[in-house]
Amino acid sequence: MKILTIGLLILVMMSGQLNADNHSAANNKITLNLDGTSEVLVKGFIAPIEYTGSNFHVEWDELANLRVAEPEKRYQTSVFRAFLPDKAVSIGDLWRIEEESTLELLRQLHPNPSLKMHINMGDSSGLWACLRAYNDQYADIVFRIHAEFVLENGWFTPSQFTGHLVIDRSKEKIVFFQMYVPKAVLNFDVNWKRFGGRITDIGFCPQIELRAGTQDVLKDTEFTESITKEAAERILILRFYKFQKINWVSLAEALEIALAQQKPVHVLSIDGPLADESC
Numbered sequence: 396m397k398i399l400t401i402g403l404l405i406l407v408m409m410s411g412q413l414n415a416d417n418h419s420a421a422n423n424k425i426t427l428n429l430d431g432t433s434e435v436l437v438k439g440f441i442a443p444i445e446y447t448g449s450n451f452h453v454e455w456d457e458l459a460n461l462r463v464a465e466p467e468k469r470y471q472t473s474v475f476r477a478f479l480p481d482k483a484v485s486i487g488d489l490w491r492i493e494e495e496s497t498l499e500l501l502r503q504l505h506p507n508p509s510l511k512m513h514i515n516m517g518d519s520s521g522l523w524a525c526l527r528a529y530n531d532q533y534a535d536i537v538f539r540i541h542a543e544f545v546l547e548n549g550w551f552t553p554s555q556f557t558g559h560l561v562i563d564r565s566k567e568k569i570v571f572f573q574m575y576v577p578k579a580v581l582n583f584d585v586n587w588k589r590f591g592g593r594i595t596d597i598g599f600c601p602q603i604e605l606r607a608g609t610q611d612v613l614k615d616t617e618f619t620e621s622i623t624k625e626a627a628e629r630i631l632i633l634r635f636y637k638f639q640k641i642n643w644v645s646l647a648e649a650l651e652i653a654l655a656q657q658k659p660v661h662v663l664s665i666d667g668p669l670a671d672e673s674c
Contacts, residue, residue: 424483431473447598492522528621
């Protein structure tokens with residue numbers, strides 16, 4: 396059994412969606428490309444797992460010894476075209492990431508990644524990218540990927556892989572690339588094939604990451620058009636999880652609105668995060 400903190404979410408049933416969730420894409424569109432003849436050195440990291448609810452990271456050798464497959468690897472820049480749109484895009488626009496090149500990158504972390512999750516994910520599977528910012532020289536792409544590692548005796552499912560791809564538009568080269576599992580109290584789910592069935596646990600790993608280049612070049616950059624990282628992540632999360640369009644409010648707000656509108660309050664008790672794949 397998972398040892399989790401029970402969360403309480405309050406939902407007041409309302410029609411419509413939050414206006415704040417809608418992004419107004421700019422009229423200006425840009426095209427993005429990369430020179431496929433150059434190479435990119437990517438460094439990979441998987442830190443030792445620090446915690447699992449039922450001590451799977453201690454009792455299961457495969458999990459206890461989970462480490463990066465290749466600490467360093469050189470790629471043709473063409474691999475990263477998977478993260479670029481195939482047509483002109485505006486700020487806030489979404490597009491699908493190409494799967495095979497993504498799997499090639501994930502194999503640097505683990506030899507057997509999968510984009511076809513072993514659990515029923517509903518509408519939350521996929522690989523999506525969003526244009527966050529650009530000027531004449533640089534473009535910053537934010538992305539989110541749901542994938543897992545197939546182990547010999549189970550599955551390791553990170554909450555998500557998120558990150559940035561920053562390209563030099565004039566030179567068509569990669570300035571910075573980062574794909575990582577965000578830090579959280581719990582940021583992965585694991586299933587262990589044992590005792591003729593499957594047992595489940597959840598835990599925390601401080602670092603699962605691929606990285607190339609440096610983002611310092613963007614430190615004082617002024618963009619022609621941009622949205623915040625948080626706004627780009629919000630656009631992405633709405634693409635993965637339709638329930639995020641619901642107006643979730645606090646208990647105090649729910650009671651106040653329910654009284655004013657004479658509507659019932661629906662209370663949901665959950666045993667893990669809703670907006671990622673760690674549970």
